[in-house]
Amino acid sequence: MTVRKELLYSGAFGVKNRMQLIEQIRNQMSEKRLNHVLGVERMAIRLAKENGVALEQASIAALVHDYAKERSDSEMIQIIKEQKFDQDLLVFGNPIWHGIVGAYLIEHELGITDPEIIEAVKLHTTGAKKMSQLAKVIYVADYVEEGRDFPLVEEARKIAFENLDQAVAFETKHTLAYLVNKEVKIYPKTIETYNQWVAGQ
Numbered sequence: 595m596t597v598r599k600e601l602l603y604s605g606a607f608g609v610k611n612r613m614q615l616i617e618q619i620r621n622q623m624s625e626k627r628l629n630h631v632l633g634v635e636r637m638a639i640r641l642a643k644e645n646g647v648a649l650e651q652a653s654i655a656a657l658v659h660d661y662a663k664e665r666s667d668s669e670m671i672q673i674i675k676e677q678k679f680d681q682d683l684l685v686f687g688n689p690i691w692h693g694i695v696g697a698y699l700i701e702h703e704l705g706i707t708d709p710e711i712i713e714a715v716k717l718h719t720t721g722a723k724k725m726s727q728l729a730k731v732i733y734v735a736d737y738v739e740e741g742r743d744f745p746l747v748e749e750a751r752k753i754a755f756e757n758l759d760q761a762v763a764f765e766t767k768h769t770l771a772y773l774v775n776k777e778v779k780i781y782p783k784t785i786e787t788y789n790q791w792v793a794g795q
């Protein structure tokens with residue numbers, strides 16, 4: 595497994611030590627997923643450089659973005675109910691839940707308080723009508739990191755480095771098309787993202 599060489603944190607975003615954060619993430623997931631997370635971090639840092647996002651903030655958000663991904667459905671359902679999140683979430687599943695539940699867990703278990711990082715984690719599964727540059731970087735990096743392999747990934751990567759907003763649109767359009775083809779339920783937030791970034795521009 596390749597671990598990025600030490601990236602020194604200033605502490606400006608509430609996390610003092612990257613290696614310590616990686617250890618906390620490692621405890622939450624398989625090695626395969628950790629490799630994905632580290633790939634998202636590398637891509638997020640590259641995209642952050644191009645788009646005026648603080649590299650440290652991009653690094654932290656990338657490292658924690660899938661923090662909740664391997665939690666059980668029952669634990670996620672319990673959190674969605676107890677925290678009174680949108681109860682319509684309950685008819686969806688892990689692919690949607692782990693963003694919203696992850697945003698909650700990184701704050702309550704890891705003590706992350708930076709609102710943009712929390713928002714980026716929350717939105718990474720669905721996108722949103724309004725997204726910060728950081729949220730766009732994480733959303734896109736998750737889709738095009740080097741470990742991803744699907745027919746359109748090369749094109750998506752190219753667009754990611756040309757125009758971040760267009761990369762958000764490309765990802766949203768193709769994710770939605772994929773879900774429609776599978777005839778699965780679409781979380782309304784995904785439609786909102788599509789209306790804004792694909793049909794609205």
Ligand SMILES: [Fe+2]
Pocket residue numbers: 659660663692718719
């Ligand atoms: Fe995810």
Ligand SMILES: [Fe+2]
Pocket residue numbers: 630634659660736
């Ligand atoms: Fe991910």
